[in-house]
Amino acid sequence: MTPQASFMIVAPVLPGREGELRRVLAGMNDSPGHANPANPHVPFGALESLHFARFVILDDATTADIGVFGVPVQTYPLALAFLGDFDGNRRAFMRDLVSRAAPGLRLIFRHCEGFTDSTDLARWLDDHEHRPAAFYTNWRGRTMRQVREESALATALASYLRTNQTVTGRPAGEIYAAVRRHVQSEVAAGRLTFTPEQPTPLTWKIANLVNLLVLPVLGLLLLPLLLLYLPFFAYQVRRREKTDPDIVPPIDPAHAARLAEIEDREVTNQFNAMGSVKPGRFRHWLLVLVLWLIDWGARHLYFHGRLARVDTIHAARWVFLDGGRRVLFASNYDGSLESYMDDFINKVAFGLNLAFGNGVGYPRTRWLVLDGAKDEQNFKKVLRRHQLPSDVWYNGHAGLTAQQLERNYGLRRGIESTSLSNAELVDWCRLL
Secondary structure (H helix, E strand, O other): OOOEEEEEEEEEEOOOOHHHHHHHHHOOEEEOOEEOOOOOOOOHHHOOOEEEEEEEEEOOOOHHHHHHHOOOOOOOOOEEEEEEEEEOOHHHHHHHHHHHHHHHHHHHHOOEOOOOOOOOHHHHHHHOEOOOOEEEEOEOOOOHHHHHHHHHHHHHHHHHHHHOHHHHHOOHHHHHHHHHHHHHHHHHOOOOOOOOOOOOOHHHHHHHHHHHHHHHHHHHHHHHHHHHHHHHHHHHHHHHHHHOOOOOOOOOHHHHHHHHHOOOOOOEEEEEEEEEEOOOHHHHHHHHHHHHHHHHHHHHOOOEOOEOOEOOEEEEEEEEEHHHOEEEEEEEEEOOHHHHHHHHHHHHHHHHHHHHOOEOOOOOEEOOOEEHHHOHHHHHHHHHHHEOOOOEEEEOOOOOOHHHHHHHHHHHHHHHOOOOOHHHHHHHHHOO
């Protein structure tokens, strides 16, 4: 099994260079916000293990909101973020990225502070890396090679059944046998390929096991202290929640229009939201703990097609910026933004409240998990206001939803199986 990983490079933009930088980034696109996979600067399509990537100029219009808490408003420089999700080892991926896209990356990052013509690009990228506090991938181990091979299989089967419609009227066992013979002939002819799964790296296995054990062991060791602290914690939470201000100003029409311009151009969309963490150490460390728990759950509970009850997210991450004072959330999801938000509100509103309730402006929560996102209209306004458009977004499996990827995997698994029961044959034929 090849695990998935991510990268995120963040660097301040030089004063006065935003306009030129946006023009360079726009030149990478086929349509507003959507990358040409073969663009001359960063040829995303040539990076065989890359699932998603984006460039986002972090222009946060909500930084003054924190002033309602009576604390000084911080001024942050405009920054450029370059992030992506890929298969395998980070070092190997970044080496491949630099070898294929060094001139284009230099052209882009020369608009950022600290980057010159003589800069060691690989080292500069490492120095500006921001690791996620929490990271989720829809199906751990599903590589881009597997996605392409299984998509080709699904296309080949659809074509075969269109030209051999009499096959579909037969019993499930006969349909399966006929389709399997066709697939075997396509494999023999070299038109279909099924690459065997690679061994899971030992270092990843060890790191994952350690991560799995840390939370329950720490919880067991600290349980007496946690029980003693619980009443004080409850008091601290409610005292703050009762005084959290509502910040729901009207959404800037120009901002909403720019977001809408790049959305719903295919079945999958990109999403970025950025905001400040509510002031105080209590809120900061509470958010650190919550994101640690989310990351642990994504690693060990939710890695086969669903994040809790939501099955439309391909990948997501939460990243602390500016010493933990701000957080960026970025995801790739299927369907419209409205359906995306409704999915979460209806299925896992408590999770939204945990993950975002410590952010400035989020609708007031109760006991960390109640209310909050249930204030549907204000929640949607807050989310839209904190949202940032991707200047460049690449989707390595364009046109394929997470559900279609799972269906394609089921088709392949059935074809490769040595024995299927009658019930399994019927279920497999339903996938056709």
